[in-house]
Each structure stands twice: as C-alpha cells, then as structure tokens.
Amino acid sequence: MVTYVLPQNDNNPSRQIRLSQNQAVYGYNMDYGVPVSSAFQAADDNSPLWQIDALKALYPIRMNLEALVATGRYQFQYLLDKKNPLQLVQMLKGPDHQAVFTYYAPDLGVILPGSRPSSIDDYKNIFISQKIPPVYDHYATDEGFAYTFLAGPNPAILQRMTQIPGNFPITSTHLTSVTAFAGDSLDAAIADGRVFYIDHSDLAVLNNGKHPQQQKYIYAPFAAFAVPKGGGHLYPFAIQCGPTPTGRRIYTPADNYSWKIAKNCVLAAHNTHHEVVSHLGVTHLLIEPIMLAAKRQLSVSHPINALLSEHNDGTMAINHKAIYTLIQPGQAVDRLIGADLQSTYAYLGAKRLGYSFRGNYLPSRLAANQTADTSRLTVYPYRDDGMLVWNAIQTWMSDFVRIFYPNDGVVQADKELQAWAAEIASPNAGRVKDFGNTPGTIQSTADLRDILTMIIFTAGPQHAAVNFAQGTDMAYLPANPLAGYTPEPQGTGHTEQDYLNNLPPIDVAVIQYSAVTFLGSMYYTQLGNYSQQFSSSSGTVGGAIARFKSNLADINATIDSRNQSRIPYPHLKPSNIPQSINI
C-alpha cells in the first residue's frame, strides 16, 4: 500500500532529488503567449486504453465520410486515403496518433468548383450513417436559440441586466415586439430581474479570416433575452451585431430573415469565444500550468500530487496535440472560426491570463453574472446540474483536506504546497490570476479546499460541459456556426438566400461535423473512479471516495429525473464526466 506524506513529516532525501529531476526536465514555454509545458515525455502520452476510446469515437466518422463521398454529391479537393488490412494494422499499432486521426477524420478540403450550399438541407444531408444530433429539432426556434445560452457549448456567459448597457440601447419597443411581452416594459422587466444579455463586444479586436474560396467574418454582438412576467421560457428579443450602436440597427424577431442572420452573427461570435476562450483557454490551458507546477513542486509522495495525478491523465498529451496541430494554420480551428489566427492567438492569451481563478468558482461566477437566483431564471441546466456537482466535489475536497491538514498551520508549514502555489501564480511561470484567497501562498484549509475543488471542477465537469456539447450541439452546423460568410446585416428585408449566404460553406460543415463529433464523443475515464493505488492509500481516503461516489450516483438520478421534463442536458451528469481533460 502506498502511503502519502507531507514534506514536513518526511525525512527521505530522495524526495527532493526526484523533484529536482522533474524541474530539470519540465519548464514553461511561452511561445503562444500562455504557459505550456516545454517538455513532453513518453510517460505523458495517452494510454493505450485512451487510444482505443479515441478509435471508437473516430471510426463512425470515417464510416460516415465514406458514405458521403460515395453518394457522389460533392467533388472534394482531396480523395479519401484507402488502406489495405496490413497498412491499417500498421497504422493502428503504430505510435503516430495524428496518422490515425487523419485517416478516420480526414480533411477532404474544399468542394470543387464551389462549396456553397444550394439549400439548408445540404447541411442535414452530411449525416448518412450517423444520426443528426437532437439539436436539429429545436435550434431554429427563438426558444431553441435562447436555450443555447443556458445548456449549450458555452453556458456560463449569460448575465442578468441591471441597467441598459450604454453601447446597446434597447427599448421597450424591442421587448414588446415579442408576443409573450405584450404590455410589458423594459424598465419593469429589468427591475424584476427578468432581462438577461450576452456581451461579445470585446471580440471586436479580432480580424476577419479567409476561407480558400471566399471571405469570412467574425462579429462583436450583443443579444438581449427576457423571461415573461409570469415566468416560463427565456426568449431573445434584441440583437445588435456590432460593439457600438452607431450606424447599426437593433434587430428583433419581427425582422424575419434579417433576425435569423443576426442570430447567426451572435452564434458565430459566441462559438468562437467558446472554442478559443471557454474551451481551450480556460479549461485546457488553465489546467496545464497547474499540473505542470505539481510535477515540478509536489513530490510523488505528496497527497495532493497523488490526487492531481488522477485528474491529469492525458491532459498534457491532448494539450500538446491541440497546440501543435489543432490551432495551427490550415487546421480545424483555423478552418472553423471566423477570425484569423494571429488576432485569435493574442485574444486567447489576453483572456487566459486575465481569467480570475477565484472569480470563476462556480458559485462566484453565477453570482457575478447574477444568474444564481432560480426564481428569476427557473430553467438553467448548466447552473442547476453544475451546482450539484460543484457541491459534491467541494464536500469530497473538504474530507480530503481534513485527512492530511488538521489545521491551517499544517497548510502553512507545507513547503512543497507553498512552492506549488507560488509557481502557479508567478508571472514567470504559471501566470494564473487570483489563485486562491492569497495568490502565491495558501494560508488555510478552507482556501486549499476551494482551490482543489476548482481544479477538479475545471478538469472534469467544466471541461465536460464545454467539450461534450460540441457533439450534441455543434455537429450540425446551422445550429451553431463559428463564422459568418457575409458582413453583418444592414437594414432589413433579407431573404432566405441571404441567410443561406451567411452560413459557412459545406466543406466547413464537413470539417465541423468531423472535428466536433470526435471531440464530443470521446469518453475516457469517469469522475470519481480513482485508481486502486490512490483509493486504497488509507482507509480514510477510501471512505471519503466512497461517499463522493455515492453523492455522484444520487446526482445521476436527479439529473435523469430532470431530463424527463426538459430538453435533455446530459453533459454534467457525473457518469458522463471524465476525471481529467483528455480530449
């Protein structure tokens, strides 16, 4: 049985020697404006079981693409690579994961002579052997659009409006354009706490990108939503497609296809923010330096290193793949988002480095957004399920910290822990802002509990929320485009063809389907399933884990029950949450 021990109780000299070895190997690389590991060792690579799960997720995509190509509907720029059984086995047994990904989810290039859709059905017809995701059934309605901000891929951005934003001058006329708000007034609705909004005006710093066959666009919109007086659904009622009102119209649902194009502008911005910030920036690239600092500052004998190792399985490997493949020129992110890579990297860096760790503890985030009140916003699946899971993790961390740290003095005397906290907060290393109540040090058991809760919540549930919703909500492109292909709308009177022209072309829809279906269907490990070595390290640890798993099972049942009476939201159901960011 492995025994974990704090450094102040350990006289073993090999403890420091091994840490020094790790510090010599692993450093911080700032080439992309955010700290990532400078080294990637064989031991950091994905396990064979991860590779099997990845193949499970990839295999149906290849089948679907083969079927799509076989229809002869499109002439793609590149042919599907064919392999005989010998070549297939060599590839699957080999060390090159990228070759496997490229074979099963290949980039077929643009469509010749042009990639524009001839009808909205062209997007649906990409799905041959795979089912169209359920979002197809409700995405086109205004309620479905609003639901994206409550249970979609980027569900922590919605804010309650306490006053009309200076750069988004909405009025009662906009609100009452929606039948559900007839006789209502904007001032009364704001005073009642029934008005919410999305502010993506800071995306104005991004530059438009370029598709090989046409110009693409990113927008910096505002969108406003409200709940009717008697409660009920959230409805969108106003969209401004740019960061300032000058020269812009505020669209309402009464504007027909102009409104639909405005909704696309909001989705393109929201989904670009999702991939760049909410997904890559503040899950993958937030956890990376925390785990890197653990490798460098916490001995393998340290209980917190043992805990974090369980929540770091595959993280450095997937981050390595993301940084050196996914976000490179011509790769998936470049192909999908509306912005160019150069301005996107700068935006990513600014957002990641400016992200407040402590300010984004789930209760704090919801309080800051003023969306915690369940009487004002009665259906908010991300909040409702997320808080159950947050509280379960916090209870588990409370138990865990109590086992090893009976009082604040023991926390303060743990030199490895203090070095870890200092390195994470350091401007020369982890660059994580507001890491706990006293950034750079940890002074109390309560602070340590909350820091560990946030790490586990980010690595597990938060990443699950932003990652797996890609598969359910983004694989069918019109439900969630990441770019526009016409400038933001001016005036009104737009047509169905104008709406279609604004959507990304079919080659992008194919790439989006492949990439997000893979990411969104790759389930490896499960929250609460700790290794035998860790859970048997002491009876008290094992008992606390058993309580945690029991709580998670109860939450599973609660969410199953909730999903009977709402559009199902499976992403924060504990049985669907991995232990770590590994995809």
Place this chain on the structure above:
Amino acid sequence: MKPILNRRKFFGVTMAATALVSSYALVEPLLASPQVETKVFQILRTHLHLADEHRELVSAFCLSLQSSPHHIPSPNKVGGAVGGDQERQQLEAYVLQEFFVTTNYLEHFRAGSPLRMLDTRALHRPA
C-alpha cells in the same frame, strides 16, 4: 419484459434509414457462417499474430459481433459492387477495426496486458 435488441433487429431498424444496406450484405454471410470463428481467428492470426490461447476470446468477440448492437456495420461496399480480393480486404479491415475497439488489443500489444474484451456499451455514451 422488453425484448433484447440484437444485432439483426438493430440493423433492421437502422439500416433502412441509411445507405448502408449493401454493407450489411458484406458482413452478414460471415457472421451467419458456421465457420465464423475459424474465419475470424484466421484474420486475427494473420494480421495480429493471435495464438491458440486466444481462441476463447475470439469466440467471445464473434458472439459480440453477432449479438451486440454496438458494432458498426462495414460501409465499405457502399457505392458500388466489389468482389474477389477487394471484398476480402474490406471484410478483413472490418473485422480488424471492430477487434481494435472491442478488445484491449492495443494495451495488450503495447504494455503486455492480458487480452480481454472491453465493455462495448461504452461505444454509445449519453444521454
């Protein structure tokens, strides 16, 4: 009691809605053959060097192919008739890919772990 959805019923439901009917025709004769275990074992021995000690696992794998709804029908025959060597290769590729996702072969190959079946239910996770 709810009837168990076996492979045949699953295909019956889903294939009608897809363009993969012909691929089913490619795999079905193999699965229905009394020599299915021998044929599958031969493919796995040729390409993955499985030994006689793995015959029991191959039996379980064949049973899974025949009865579990969580395997993917081979799409290789979509889009036109194939035959002879090409059809043999497609069938072998199908068996091999299914084997890679139904067993821990990669773990066995890389880390020397005993070869075992995996829980194929994990192929379809939420909701």
